[in-house]
Amino acid sequence: DVWLTTGDRRQGAGLSRDEFLAMVHPDDHAEEVTPERGRTLGDTPLVTELRFRPPGQSGWRTMLTRRVVQRDADGRVRGMLGVGVDVTDQVRERERHRQLLERFDLLVETTGVGVWTWDLDSGEQEWSGAMRAIYGLSHADELPGASVPDGASNAVLPEDRDRVTQPLRLAREDPSRRGEVAFRIRRPDGEVRHLVGRARGMDGETRTLSGIVLDVTETHRAEQALRDKEIAERADRAKSEFLSRVSHELRTPLNAVIGFSDLLLHDAAQPLGASQRE
Numbered sequence: 262d263v264w265l266t267t268g269d270r271r272q273g274a275g276l277s278r279d280e281f282l283a284m285v286h287p288d289d290h291a292e293e294v295t296p297e298r299g300r301t302l303g304d305t306p307l308v309t310e311l312r313f314r315p316p317g318q319s320g321w322r323t324m325l326t327r328r329v330v331q332r333d334a335d336g337r338v339r340g341m342l343g344v345g346v347d348v349t350d351q352v353r354e355r356e357r358h359r360q361l362l363e364r365f366d367l368l369v370e371t372t373g374v375g376v377w378t379w380d381l382d383s384g385e386q387e388w389s390g391a392m393r394a395i396y397g398l399s400h401a402d403e404l405p406g407a408s409v410p411d412g413a414s415n416a417v418l419p420e421d422r423d424r425v426t427q428p429l430r431l432a433r434e435d436p437s438r439r440g441e442v443a444f445r446i447r448r449p450d451g452e453v454r455h456l457v458g459r460a461r462g463m464d465g466e467t468r469t470l471s472g473i474v475l476d477v478t479e480t481h482r483a484e485q486a487l488r489d490k491e492i493a494e495r496a497d498r499a500k501s502e503f504l505s506r507v508s509h510e511l512r513t514p515l516n517a518v519i520g521f522s523d524l525l526l527h528d529a530a531q532p533l534g535a536s537q538r539e
Contacts, residue, residue, distance in 0.1 A: 286312035286321055302330050302338075310348070322349040375474035382468055395456065395476045397448030416446040418453070429460055429470065443477075455481040 282290055289311045307328045312321045328343030368374075375392030379385075386404055393400065396416055417425050421444040429440060439461040447453050460472030525533060 284313045284315065286314075288312075304330065307343075310352070311345075322347055323352040324348065373476060375476075377472055377474070379470040380468070381470060392474060395454070395474055396446060397450060397452070402449075416448075418445045418447060421445050425458070435462070454478045 307326075309326050309328075311324045311326060313324055314321050324345045325348045326343050326345045328341045330338055331340045331342050333339050373391055373395070375395045376389040377392050378387045388398075388404065390400065393402070398404075424442055425444050427440075427442075439459065441457070441459045443455070443457050445453055445455055454476055455478045456474050457477050458472055458474045460470055462468070462470055526538070
């Protein structure tokens with residue numbers, strides 16, 4: 262028999278197991294303890310979650326149950342004793358949190374944002390898949406250095422390392438500070454990528470830094486191409502202006518030279534000699 266209590270009001274006494282199972286979600290019937298299964302259980306409490314629908318209600322609720330086997334003086338199983346707590350609200354909150362994490366992971370994956378955390382006490386780091394992809398690493402590859410969370414000891418170009426470590430050091434000293442820096446890395450295959458990183462301290466039981474990294478290589482290349490185009494256009498304009506000015510400055514004296522040369526060549530009274538003509 263089963264005693265079922267909902268809230269502060271006892272709903273019926275001596276429910277049969279079948280009557281109780283009628284309120285339990287069909288997919289959760291396997292979690293229920295049969296007499297045969299009860300005889301094989303040890304003395305360790307059995308903790309399960311069951312979805313149930315109380316009489317007169319339409320929606321499913323969730324019950325967290327904790328049960329132990331009852332034995333007689335000879336050690337034989339006589340029944341089970343347990344308690345159940347309605348954890349519907351907690352389960353809904355847990356599901357909402359799970360969905361938020363899934364959406365966050367989807368956002369990070371689709372936007373290519375790398376996420377990292379660094380435990381300042383243990384020195385352990387965690388990198389997201391996108392973070393590893395930015396650095397050209399697989400899930401099996403080791404992180405490129407452990408002196409700072411973004412691997413500046415190895416992957417970051419030497420001339421950019423001071424620029425990276427300074428904001429991280431400030432964020433480590435004062436978790437309320439936020440650091441942002443642009444820097445370059447060299448991937449294992451030799452390719453140089455342009456990144457922008459942001460970091461800040463996280464409140465909690467452990468001293469932790471967390472941050473994101475964006476790969477802005479294509480944006481940098483596009484901006485560089487635009488700058489190169491502007492430089493080329495300015496050079497072309499300068500060349501055109503120079504040629505125009507040279508043409509203008511030379512035209513007047515050259516016209517005089519050509520005119521008088523033509524007069525000398527066609528003077529029949531005093532023709533030029535061969536050397537003069539040449």
